[in-house]
Amino acid sequence: MKNCNDILTRLSAYHDGELPADQQQEITAHLAVCSACQQTLADLQQTSAQLRQWSVTLSPLQQERIVQAYQQRRWQRTLRTALGLSAAAAVIAIIASLGWLNVLIPSSSKDVTTVAPSTWEMVAVARDDATTQASNPDQDVALWMVASLNEGGNSRE
Numbered sequence: 234m235k236n237c238n239d240i241l242t243r244l245s246a247y248h249d250g251e252l253p254a255d256q257q258q259e260i261t262a263h264l265a266v267c268s269a270c271q272q273t274l275a276d277l278q279q280t281s282a283q284l285r286q287w288s289v290t291l292s293p294l295q296q297e298r299i300v301q302a303y304q305q306r307r308w309q310r311t312l313r314t315a316l317g318l319s320a321a322a323a324v325i326a327i328i329a330s331l332g333w334l335n336v337l338i339p340s341s342s343k344d345v346t347t348v349a350p351s352t353w354e355m356v357a358v359a360r361d362d363a364t365t366q367a368s369n370p371d372q373d374v375a376l377w378m379v380a381s382l383n384e385g386g387n388s389r390e
């Protein structure tokens with residue numbers, strides 16, 4: 234016969250039917266001859282019944298709102314991460330392509346009008362200098378895009 238402490242450590246799992254069949258049978262057999270463990274199981278059943286009474290029942294609408302709130306949060310987090318990664322990837326790609334241009338084109342033959350990066354690239358790579366340059370609509374849009382990406386989509390509320 235197992236001692237009561239060994240039974241009691243598994244009594245909650247026994248009550249919930251989570252034990253393997255042989256252990257369920259072992260504990261059932263012990264309970265048949267041990268009034269102390271029977272009493273503990275009775276207390277457990279009573280507590281469990283009370284908890285069931287207290288549990289909150291949500292209406293379908295409330296459940297839907299909770300799910301929506303959760304999914305919205307998850308979506309915002311995903312969007313934020315994706316925007317952050319794509320902004321970083323864009324900057325790396327631009328820097329890499331500028332580096333390739335420098336390798337492929339000898340500096341003596343560089344034609345500023347054909348090699349110069351687009352406004353977007355200028356702003357993304359050297360946006361700290363952008364304020365000193367003459368303002369134009371394209372640059373303003375590009376600046377806004379960079380600022381928006383750096384915010385990580387927080388403004389999309």
Ligand SMILES: [Zn+2]
Binds near residue numbers: 240263271
């Ligand atoms: Zn016992």
